[in-house]
Amino acid sequence: MVSYILRRLLATIPVMGVVAVFVFFLLRLAPGDPAAIIAGDDATVTQIAAIRAKLGLDRPVLEQFGLWVLGMLQGDFGTSIFSNLPVSRLIAQRVEPTLALALSTLLVAVALAIPLGVLAAAKARRLTDRLVMLFAVMGFAMPVFLIGYVLIYVFADRLGWLPVQGYKPLSEGIGPWARHLVLPSLALGITYMALIARITRASMLEVLSQDYIRTANSKGLATGRVLLLHALKNAAVPIVTVIGIGIALLISGVVITETVFNIPGLGRLTVDAVLKRDYPIVQGLIIVFAGVKVLVNLMIDISYAFLDPRIRY
Amino acid sequence: MSQVTAITAADEIEAPGPGWASRLARAIRRNPTIVAGGVLLVLLIGLAVAAPWISGDPFKQTPVNRLRPPSEKFWFGTDRYGRDVFARTLHGARISLTVGFAVAAISSVLGLLLGLLCGYFRRIDAVLMRVMDGLMAIPSILLAIALITLTRPGLAIVIVAIVIPEVPRIVRVVRSVVLAIKTQPYIESAISGGTRTTKLLARHVLPNAMAPLIVQATYVCASAMLTEAGLSFLGAGVPLEIPSWGNIIAQSRDFFQIAPWAIFIPGAFLAVTVLAVNMLGDGLRDRLDPRLARRL
């Protein structure tokens, strides 16, 4: 087990290597002169040259790449072109809201979607199932910003139950913090829920047709025990896999959700950086997000061993 | 034989209504999702194509008519500059559908080629799949954002930016089909019997890869439309002057509480379009690839 985790950990190195090479060489291979584009149309030749120097475009490529990777390993993600602040500090400042939003969404989505999927499978082809599937198909087609604005319109603008936008840090009390997270978590979570509910239903349906479920029923066990212990535990591997795949959805969604709800997190940092064409920040954020995704997938791979006793490493 | 044809022809002439109606009914009963998705999509394509003729000028600003709610004159209301949201929404369909289909087509072709290479040559596979793993590790919207940060805005660059993260998904599907086929006894014997690779590809691999490829392409199409709208919404998509659904919504963001229609209507169009494409994909998947259908 330990050696498996170690091996999987090592396997993430080439993946992150490709990510680093990609974002690094994107800057070098981009059509036109990125420095000129970043500087903007009104920039003077000296301004463009200054940006080129800042991006390291004036130095040998390999040397620059080596320095950049070495820096990242020590926690140095470069410096913002416009604010001249270290990218790592800019990211650290914005982590809390994003983390809060992502975790609450994950929690809400998983906690709601799995019971929905189980229910749909248990009532397969009945009305409940059709409704859940309708929600899943619709939810998967809805753009995050549309869901966000509909929620704001109904629950904040019309009903006035919840704040329209913004974020309150946890340090200002758990009440306001939670109130500001409800709508964004729902907006971000619906697509995710749709995805998880759907795979839960499919996986449960497959398991429910297995011989051992017939055995469980022939023992006269309560429906709840058959569904939640005998069936769900067997259906868990694909569900957990999709929860992991959905992390990508969540990260992309965070960027948009934070813009809709005006939350000062990493997503907003990304958008501001794009608008100012502050490539070092974009670069750093991609590395961070990709790292999160790779780590989550690693944890999911490891979790299989706990879900299915037949899997041994 | 000719008698039989004559009778059928006569039947069709005598009762054309029930003939095609019952055939349609059967098609709907067999594949309600494909039919519903297809009809919706054809409708939307029709609206997009006919936009210049059935709607007004999407660019004309009439400041007197700013932020008007939907009315008989402006079916979908107006935006902050007094532009007709109906005209803009219909023209937006052109952008969304163009991006969706272009991304699906380009990534299918690229993904098919790379997937075949990976499935066939182990050396290429080892390298290329690492690259694909790396690309898949980058959330697609961020990958697109990175590319767009470094280039001048334009529809083409948006399409390229969305294609890059979608390609690995197709490569994986095609590769897994190729690998599965290669282990089939009849292919093994064909290879050892000296059948030419090109013939093998055309006869066995391509036909088997087509069904999952088409299904995957529909999902790529839907996802591309959502990503384009997301990018435009963030201000990192197609140039601001192009009335894409994402741009219409982005430009109405600050007036959300006064003029929600300028956000809800293009948003709803986007949702319905994505829904139609997804339904088509789900239906095709159930029909073409029952094995895949069981997995999701």
Added chain:
Amino acid sequence: MTQPANSQVNILEVQDLRTEFRTIDGVVRAVDGVSFSLKAGETLGLVGESGCGKSVTALSILRLIDPRAGRIAGGSIRFEGRELVGLDEAAMRGIRGHHISMIFQEPMTSLNPVLTIGTQIAENAARHLGLGKKAARGRALEMLDLVRIADARRRLDEYPHQLSGGMRQRVMIAIALACNPKVLIADEPTTALDVTIQAQILELLAEIRQRLGTAIILITHDLGVVAETCDRVIVMYAGRMVEAAPVAELFRVPRHPYTRGLMRAIPRLDLDAEGEGRRPRLTEIGGLVPSLIRDIPGCAFAPRCALAGDRCRSERPPMLDVGEGHRAACFEWAHGFEGARRDAGQAEGVR
């Protein structure tokens, strides 16, 4: 080897059971008018080829027919005088696994792969006997000993994939017996196992019947198994009962042409009449069994029966008394009796 039932009380009475499945092509009458009774401590064999409705009969008794696929269309199932057809689901769950248990054909897939053996046995006892966690685990240990699994304490915490096929079937039996049921339905319990393991499992079932007095319904397509373990036998064909008799009687004088066919390794019912082309091997009967979607007005076996007359094709033969506790659904049972005797002689040889 076989012993007479030690009691005359019927604990299970099935009357005119009919079970149907809905398919795209129409309604399939999987079980069509099956009646029998089971006495306490008795072993009843249910014989027929696959698809003849014997497993569906068993699932119907436990009311395990998926309501989305099929239903019990008629008849009565009485357990200790209590009607099970129409009994509400909650009460039914109290009977399943408690008073009537079932073991299935596939020990490889019938155990839950992600739960320990101990959990799977103990949950039965906990549910129906109201045992606490510890007592239920003790009961599980006891059951593993009963089914002769060595090193039971260690096995309790193992998962099914760590056990061999024979051991898994023993675990299935342990689960089924955990609450001391009155009736045990064993659906092809040995089919998926090696020959040597088969014998061990059959021996175990016989021993359990002797020790616990459990009545057993043994479903099988193997006449050898029936001869060795059962007191009485019911032969089914195309969802219907064709013959019922004490086991010795059946092997001595099989009355129904289908039963006689079954007893020959290669039946030649119509060889003389029809020649080469239509020489069915009964073990490969597959395509020859009539579709159960169509209503069969006469005897279901008539199309393949050399003795069949016009009446056989138009009128459904009832179960007729043909001997001591021996009934057969055949108008022509007295015909071809000499042939039956010859067949019986061969069958003795098989035994």
